[in-house]
Amino acid sequence: MTDIMTPEQRSRCMAAIKGKDTKPEIIVRKYLFSRGLRYRVNNRKLPGSPDLVFKKYKTVVFIDGCFWHGHEGCKYFKMPKSNTLYWKHKIAMNMARDYANNIDLKLAGWRVIRIWECDIRTVTARGKTLEWLYDTITKVSEPKKSIVAGYGLDTDYEVSIAAEEPPKYGHHE
């Protein structure tokens, strides 16, 4: 295979291959654990292998890397100057997969929260993001009435899936 990565991309890629224990994830885990939440990590049985799974709250959390998931306008997302078409394609495919995974998870009754890596990496944003995340996970909502056997959906829920645009990310503002 031709090596077409910059050194920075290669090191990020290696980190992704070696395991999913990248630093932002560890920060999120430690914080939520300290607030008393318990979770499962990297559950490969669920679409997209969510980084964190909170069964009690029927919620999954993804911490998405800004480069691989195409965080437009972010300083961690710079399209490489060489092989640009290759990278555009690769990132577009990742984003399409995120979108499909979101829908599959929601159809299975999960609430999906995605946060950007930069909101954890940036020290000034981190505190707010973590608090927002805790509050959002633990916000208790009414159980969904089932209209489709085995899915646990109600009409509103179905409409919200149909109307959804590309994956939404959590904002702490």
Ligand SMILES: [Zn+2]
């Ligand atoms: Zn970002």
